[in-house]
Amino acid sequence: MLADGLVSFGFDCRVFQRPAALLVALAESQPLAVLLDDAGLESGLAMQELVQRLSRIGNWPMVLLSGSQTIVSQIQLLRAGVSDFIAKPCDASKLADRLDALLENNEPVPYRVLVVDDSVASGHWAQKMLEQSGMQAKHIQDPLEIFLWLQRYKPDLVLMDIYMPSYTGDEIARIVRQHPQYDGLPIVFLSTETRLGHQLSARRMGGEDFLVKNNDVEHLISTVTIVADRYRRLRRALTRDSLTGLLSHTHFTNRLQSELFLATQSNRPLALAMIDIDHFKHVNDNHGHLTGDAVIKSLARLLRHAAAEPDLVGRYGGEEFCVILPDTSLIRAAQKVDEWRERFTAISHIAPDARFTSSFSAGVAVFEPGMTVRDLIEQADQGLYRAKEAGRNQVGLAKMPGQR
Template identity: 85%
Template sequence: MLELVERPILILCAEAETGSALADALKSFGFDSIAFQRPAALLVALAETKPQAVLLDDTGLEGGLALQELVQRLSRIGNWPLVLLSSQQTIVSQIQLLRAGVSDFISKPCDPSKLADRLDALLENNEPIPYRILIVDDSVASGHWAQKVLESSGMQAKHIQDPLEIFLWLQRYKPDLVLMDVYMPHYTGDEIARIVRQHPQYDGLPIVFLSTETRLGHQLSARRMGGEDFLVKNNDIEQLISTVSIVADRYRKLRRALTRDSLTGLLSHTHFTTRLQSELFLSTQSDRPLALAMIDIDHFKNVNDTYGHLTGDAVIKSLARLLRHCAQEPDLVGRYGGEEFCVILPDMTYLRAAQRVDEWRERFAAIYQLTSEGKFSSTFSAGVASFEQGMSVRDLIEQADQGLYRAKAAGRNQVGLAKMPSQVR
């Protein structure tokens, strides 16, 4: 029996060689992929595993089980992206297949790099991360009402009564939106919003005011103090859900465009260090362990010189995808520069973090890049450091860099420690 990996990409292609080549190409970008020649074999596999996505090559699917019937059957089995690889579908047939359950169409011959990018986008949309909403309201009843309404719509919500705790929870909860009561004892919502806006990292964070105030002039005045919108308490549930989700979605998209590296989709250097600063703060507050890994692709210049910069970009993207999938959260990974990456490992002891990074190293070495001259694999070296009370972001990064230097000096393709095992308490 075929052994299925967890959450693979399943491919149906009547031509064995083409299907195998496509599976190998996707594996080079960090996707576990399995190819099948017959619809029956694919259906058996779907009974045993839940895939990330299913790719259908329409070549050879004209006979037997009709393509549209197969798509309908697959769409009834599970809710995952269903991508059709085709070069002959008309607009009418595409519409029919969309109605049957196809998520996307990709023209053949398909570029593996573009296919991997398309899959990334589809998978992100298919498994969206719930919006995180921070509710600041001195009223227990009102705050719990808003929390219950938002959670019932699939969002995550946290209610705090003391507005002076807002910065603690902005750091800890990392909300996509703040739902702020206007009238609270001692401090008003617009005053708290003005203080929040004084901090550059929260300048763009959306704040929606929530109050019993119905006078338009007062609502507009509050919005001028830094609010995105104004909602009346306990009024319209659908309006609350719609407004919060629309504003939070807009903020996420804008934040992604401003904070992400364009090639890999990882946090850029500047925004990664900001996230690291936040994680150090949380580690200090909770007295929990935290480690940092600095990762560098070995002999990357030789890859560019030998195979070209497009292949070099593919190597970078395959490592970025692997790290993003393996990390506790995608935003704990950053592209530090060129072929260098950083990963934050919260709640992980020093030596356990080194073991985890070494597992990633082995997985990356097993990924093959396909070229016109054949295939090759790359490796990486890494340095691991652990956070100690009193360390700054710069201190921790320098410690991880020392570990990386040791790994390179010892021959590369290994994990170096900032401290030797005898120094670890």
């Protein structure tokens, strides 16, 4: 039952009753995760011994469905290699959420740091130290280019020299803070300044912390890691839709604005898809709102993993979604969305009283010079309207120039 439910959320699942069959399968292919439940396990093999054997074969998350494990037994299983415990009873929806979170933590995206320093040597030193610790870093010398690189690089943190010719770091920080989309972006000052009073004064101008240049590499890495991690967690909580984990309407629109800017700067194509689940009211009326939520989450998960990156997908409202497709022509975007449509229609959803499938209609538009965010959304919405008019469960294109 759990495997069937996970399949409806886009997971590919295989079920084993015998540990030997599981071990053979793992020797042939690498899973994203292994879910263990000692209830129904056909073997005298102890769970702890099985976990130890699995740990020797490969390095993947191991999740144990746990009824009533004692603290001592949980610690022993953690030492053996269990990654997470999930209390029973557990439904597929909650399990999918936990697996997504576990997999995300297992493969973390490196922090991105923008280093703003007029000194080539100092900037390169900071960039090198950050990259050696596993982060991504970009050094710029001209502080007036900061907004260009905030748009292009989308950093998790700005590491800024406090004393630069013509402009000081705290002045640049105050200007950055004038823009609502960067109001919470962490700025850590980097300088040779050692006087505490001056450091505190700079922090009052918009900085999260103050580090002394070329002083302590471990302190630099630790501070950047802690501040960037806190920012990511806070940003996720504030910008994400609670049901799907996708960007909310407002923050998706902000991301689209940023992508339009980049498309204009680089003269590259950009497409937008607007997606709406067909006859969603019937799903809620016939199977209940909890089942409706599960259908929404299954499509959200499919789109999140199919898109070039998760933050290019947003929940636009209700059962409606938007996806940004950078470097994609109108026709290629329509082909991609149609592939997603076929994958979604193949998913079997499970309701308390029945199994059923669902579908979506979509509209696709491409960015043209001079378009605003609103223009592009309206074009994609026009394509969606054409798809619905033609009978739903298909992809409609926005009208091209000169097309009737």
